[in-house]
Amino acid sequence: MPLLNDSPLLMNRDLVLRHLAARRVRLSRTKVFFQQEHTLVLPGGRDVPAGTPAGTVPSLLDPAETYLVRVVNAAHYEAADIVVDYAVPNVVNVATSGLFPDAILNRIVYAPSLPFAYETGGDRPLDVLSNFFDTAQPRRAPLIRALTDRFPGYRNVTGVFDLPGLARLYGSARILVNAHQTPHHHTIEEFRVLPALSRGAIVISEDVPLRTHVPYHEHVVWCRFEEIPDTVAAVLADYDAVFDRIHGGGRLARRLAAMRSDFARDMDAALARLPAPPAPWDARFWARLRGLLDRR
Incomplete structure (x- = not known):
């Protein structure tokens, strides 16, 4: 599968890839972008390009100020079939900004960072x-x-x-x-x-x-x-x-299980919105042949 970026620090990576494998997604035809940056950044922050637009989310430090909508690798939002974000606040900041068309927003999916089974026991030195x-x-x-x-x-x-x-x-x-x-x-x-x-x-x-x-x-x-x-x-x-x-x-434990279920639902909805892949060559050939025969 074309991963537009990859990193061992992506704590939601396995959750996403397991789900896509379970749904038998054609990996060679689905481009996935793991968005792993802060979008909620105050003016004056580092790595913020000039002209970065303001959003609608009030600052924690000054309610009269709003966070910027810092989008890194904007081209990946356009190129990807699925944009995976690691934090709901990032998704809300982007969605409420009014800066992105539905075609982009509909491909963004929150995937929680749950690489481990929930476990509370054991020695804690x-x-x-x-x-x-x-x-x-x-x-x-x-x-x-x-x-x-x-x-x-x-x-x-x-x-x-x-x-x-x-x-x-x-x-x-x-x-x-x-x-x-x-x-x-x-x-x-x-x-x-x-x-x-x-x-x-x-x-x-x-x-x-x-x-x-x-x-x-x-x-x-x-x-x-x-x-x-x-x-x-x-x-x-x-x-x-x-x-x-x-x-x-x-x-x-119930909350984490619900988060996994919500992710599966949202990812399935995003996948369902993808354009249908072109039929394989042999299927197109036989469909065309049947059409020719039907017109005889």
């Missing part, structure tokens, strides 16, 4: 985990220092990209911390948040725009960036109660 790869980023370096100074059981682990390794890593942590890399790029980092949540970690995340559109938002502990260390301390002090609120009672 890490009290607090982050897996920020670029630790020199201006916001992340001081956060790592603050967490290191305050919590002896904290580790920032880098260099783990394979799915079995990530499953073990997330399954070894009581708490995962997530923060935006820059003060401008605010789409939820679902490639990190949802896999960790599905392995039984408590996820403490910096707040995101369109939070209530995130299907599992009730199962994440949200706070402002500057509140992260205090929030970690509060969760550790009341860990069992917070764990039960997030992972107890089977609610999250």
Whole structure:
């Protein structure tokens, strides 16, 4: 299948490819684009081309300002048969902007980052985990220092990209911390948040725009960036109660199952809208021959 991009960091890749294989999609004729960028970016953010249009979603920092609609690889939106996005807020930002025709919007499908089966048990030797790869980023370096100074059981682990390794890593942590890399790029980092949540970690995340559109938002502990260390301390002090609120009672398991079902429904709808593939040469030949005979 022509994947217009590919990466081991695509936590929703296997879900998509398994579904297409189960539907016997002609892989050689279906172009899939995995959209993996932040579209919700504030003015002044890096890697934002001049003239990037504003959308309609209010900023978390100033409700009078709206996020831009940052589209990377716009040509892939045109060329692809299916555009797979990793975050519902990205989809909403694009869909509400009024900048895209239905022909583009109808090919966008949200595929959740669920490479692992839901599992909450096991030994969890890490009290607090982050897996920020670029630790020199201006916001992340001081956060790592603050967490290191305050919590002896904290580790920032880098260099783990394979799915079995990530499953073990997330399954070894009581708490995962997530923060935006820059003060401008605010789409939820679902490639990190949802896999960790599905392995039984408590996820403490910096707040995101369109939070209530995130299907599992009730199962994440949200706070402002500057509140992260205090929030970690509060969760550790009341860990069992917070764990039960997030992972107890089977609610999250049912939510994740519903997300998989919703994805299957939406992907099937997008596939059904694709133009019918041309008939094979032999089928066209026999159809034409039958037409000629019928006219005799």
